[in-house]
Amino acid sequence: MRRRPRPLVKRRKKMVSTFSFEEDEDSDSVEEDEDLGAADSLHAPPDVRARTSTAVANVTVGDADALECGVCFLALRPPIFQCEVGHVVCSACRDKLEATGNGNCHVCRAATRGGYRRCYAMERLVDCIRVPCPYAAHGCDATPPYHGQESHRQVCPHAPCHCPGDSCGFIGSETALMDHFAGAHKWPCTTKVRAGEAFSIRLRDGFNFFLLADHDRCGDGEQAAVTCCSVPCRLFLLNVMKERLSRAISVICIHPHTSSAAAANNGDQQLPLTQCELVFSCYGDRSSCRSHYQSSVFRVVCTDLSSGLPNPENCFQFFVPNTVFGVGDDKNSIQIKARIIN
Template sequence: MEAKSSSIKKETEAMEEAERVVKKQNVTMAMEVFDCPVCSTPLRPPVFQCALGHFVCSPCRDKLPDSKCQACSGVVLKSSCYGIERIVESILVPCPYAEHGCTDMITYYLKGEHKQACPHEPCYCPEPGCGFAGTTAALLDHFTSQHKWPTTVFKYYVSFDLIAKPGMHVLRAQDGNLFLLNVSSPESVLHGISLVRIQPKVSELSRFGCSVGFSCWKGHYQLSSLDAITSTSLSDGLPKSSFFSFVPKSSAVLTVTIDTELMCDINDDELEEEASDDDDSYGEEDGGEE
């Protein structure tokens, strides 16, 4: 009899849990009601309230003059509100990058922290009016198939040539890193050259550098260097005024070399072996000028 009672109890608990799941899946809320009315950020424990039930987050409570509620001027209680804390801890929302592959459900007040660390943050096409966003791999395919931008595969520390034709040039490193070299249409007598690394997570210090050399006539050679290549998701388009080299209108041949600090961990023998590799796939243009 006792075993039967235990079985019925488990079945009841299972049904109640299933009902809670169904309810959770069908709840619709205006999420701003769970934001602090003072700073407009999501409420997170500890949460405080006044006698009339107005909520405020802990940092804002500490700044309230005389601990008076901003909405009704009532005194904000010193003890936190356990009920609302349980609610805000139970609210789960999808990642802002769910459409780009993230399946995580995040506590509402932690969505900002998750967004900053999420590996599914997309990169963006800088072409005006395009709006495409995706991983760097998807972006590479988009550049070549949709915009027909020429692509060059290269090795770090190994020079390769490009024609200084106005427009975008996609550069793909052997380790998968993606760079975009832009040769601007000249407003004066010169083409401006810019270079960025396409990367969703932007680090403060660039690990990459670049040099560009070209010759316009016999006996002439000019070399420009970029010590730190900017990393960007291109969410705001190409960085403004980022030209580091200028070439004449004529279709000069650019000799480009990109280096990286990641190579510091490789010994000299390995570096020399890579530099002397005759693999024809590197430094080879796909979709470039014939």
């Protein structure tokens, strides 16, 4: 009785364009099957060898499935393995297939005597195929490998965030957002802030922003203003809301990689855990309160604002009672001290 072949899963072909091929000079992958091709290239005319070593841009791949594993359908990345016929699988799926003890190819069902073999030619190919960063429009000029585009996207410093303004669809990097906040919305913005240092800031009711730069990588004075534009910065929103008996201040870190930030809060070291310290104090005879001091250290919520502002109930709120304000105080602003703790 003949065994019926396993039906293959048909998927819609994906067409991917704007590939570029680049020579990988650091690749040390060598395979005996490539020796013949290498020898032929040595006998080729010099102009032909020169042309083959240059990058080729604007290449369209009619079927991107050819660059994916035939089992898990994820992008192929080294090490890559093949059966004797030439069907390729990724390393993880190769291990799973060999663990079953079947010994047959997942596609053609041919016996894989000695197991799957490394496919160095395919490894070199997938490493040479480069794609533009999905955030190229926001200033990123990186061209990661096709199989590494998702990893790059998760850490790309040019990934955009959203403006929290009502009916405003602006998106951009942290620095671009800062310019947008100050220019388009006229929201209060502070730039010369460094991590770990306390600073005094007067908050208006509504949105207030400050851009935090790394303490060790920024200079002093005018040099700090220049340097902060070239090192990774973090954008923070301080939202001041009027309540019936107080003002509620919440602090939000505007960051494009919210999934990485969430992992950091769960113990992963991808991003440092961000905490904030807020201090409010007043002394004198301006009100019925002769002396008042309050301080809190809390964890900062991180978001790219793609879903709007987070629910205030999910954020720590720093409440300042209305009774501490005197007769001559500005009723629309509040002076506090803040410090970002990594």
